[in-house]
Amino acid sequence: MVSNTPRNNPGPILVTGANGLLGQKLIKRLLEQQQYEIIATGRGACRLPESWKGYTYASMDITDESAVMEVFGKYAPKLVIHGAAMTNVDQCETEREDCYAQNVRAVSHILNGCEAQGAYLVHVSTDFIFDGAEGPYDEQAVPNPINYYGETKLQAEKLILDSRVKAGIARTVLVYGISHDMSRSNIVLWVKDSIEKGKTLQLVDDQLRTPTLAEDLAEGCLLMAANQAEGIYNISGEEVLTPYEMAMQTVDFFKLDKTKITKTDSTAFQQTAKRPLKTGFIIQKAKDQLNYKPKSFKKGIEILAKQLNLAN
Ligand SMILES: NC(=O)C1=CN([C@@H]2O[C@H](COP(=O)(O)OP(=O)(O)OC[C@H]3O[C@@H](n4cnc5c(N)ncnc54)[C@H](OP(=O)(O)O)[C@@H]3O)[C@@H](O)[C@H]2O)C=CC1
Numbered sequence: 001m002v003s004n005t006p007r008n009n010p011g012p013i014l015v016t017g018a019n020g021l022l023g024q025k026l027i028k029r030l031l032e033q034q035q036y037e038i039i040a041t042g043r044g045a046c047r048l049p050e051s052w053k054g055y056t057y058a059s060m061d062i063t064d065e066s067a068v069m070e071v072f073g074k075y076a077p078k079l080v081i082h083g084a085a086m087t088n089v090d091q092c093e094t095e096r097e098d099c100y101a102q103n104v105r106a107v108s109h110i111l112n113g114c115e116a117q118g119a120y121l122v123h124v125s126t127d128f129i130f131d132g133a134e135g136p137y138d139e140q141a142v143p144n145p146i147n148y149y150g151e152t153k154l155q156a157e158k159l160i161l162d163s164r165v166k167a168g169i170a171r172t173v174l175v176y177g178i179s180h181d182m183s184r185s186n187i188v189l190w191v192k193d194s195i196e197k198g199k200t201l202q203l204v205d206d207q208l209r210t211p212t213l214a215e216d217l218a219e220g221c222l223l224m225a226a227n228q229a230e231g232i233y234n235i236s237g238e239e240v241l242t243p244y245e246m247a248m249q250t251v252d253f254f255k256l257d258k259t260k261i262t263k264t265d266s267t268a269f270q271q272t273a274k275r276p277l278k279t280g281f282i283i284q285k286a287k288d289q290l291n292y293k294p295k296s297f298k299k300g301i302e303i304l305a306k307q308l309n310l311a312n
């Protein structure tokens, strides 16, 4: 029996990285559900929309163990969704100590907090734990990261699976959407803004991804939390697309100049960190066990567009 509402009064839910793209969608959805006491945590000041009411914000740097233990002790969460991470893949490649601190050592602090409170944990992971030789991947595929960001996210998974904490791992791919005061862009916004500014873009046509609407990722995490699902779940979009195909759907939707987009391949496209070629996820397990139902990429762009119009 799959539930999308929590077991009777499971206690406070704590979200890390609440100022981020996933974090904001989690808080928004939790406020709509009105089933949990909500503890939103983030680095520094709260950057959630001022109009949002009904949650507590606590500043919590996940790399500071005493800050983590203090916040966990103060609010005694019974459910934790850990979205905070260093997510700039190229920066992770060059600033490895910072990346390790945020993506690995911080996870041991979160685990200590969860263990102290007897909390269930949803940890968010990535397709970049794979080398991209033969995606799309199911939950049994063997990881083999080819960049440092992916290495740290795999080390985090191992910490969690080896711990005594009751936990689920939500793996996702190429998240897109719009949130308030964003600290990083994503492929749909970046393509739309660049073409509107008259830029020309080269998009790779040999990488495979299953792009994920941020709202769907949040929903998947909340389904895992409501069911306290244990183990690994692929929580992503279902369509396998190349970045070039995503860009073309984006310019089609917003009726922009398609001639500004040209195809390239990954050999011609230099980024500091290597990207796995063929990833994307098979999501049948989440569909069957959690009743997870992601939107199509086209529907996702439509949802994002409506929020853009509301924002402008
Ligand atoms: N975006 C994507 O395409 C994908 C993301 N993921 C995973 O999903 C999760 C959420 O990613 P997403 O929301 O997109 O990323 P964002 O970068 O939008 O959000 C990450 C949040 O973590 C916060 N954070 C970083 N370091 C710390 C710290 N030391 N203490 C407290 N907070 C910190 C950031 O704070 P600040 O706002 O101050 O920078 C930011 O708000 C991450 O675990 C990521 O690895 C997995 C696959 C794809």
Ligand SMILES: Cc1cn([C@H]2C[C@H](O)[C@@H](COP(=O)(O)OP(=O)(O)O[C@H]3O[C@@H](C)C(=O)[C@@H](O)[C@H]3O)O2)c(=O)[nH]c1=O
Residues within 6 Å of the ligand: 087, 088, 089, 090, 125, 126, 127, 128, 172, 173, 174, 175, 187, 201, 202, 203, 204, 207, 243, 244, 269, 271, 275
């Ligand atoms: C900037 C750029 C990107 N691309 C392609 C490459 C890449 O597959 C896709 C997205 O590019 P980016 O480098 O912006 O995104 P990238 O850093 O690859 O995004 C990753 O973020 C981390 C957090 C994850 O966990 C991964 O799942 C993935 O979503 O677009 C082009 O084709 N041309 C370009 O000029």
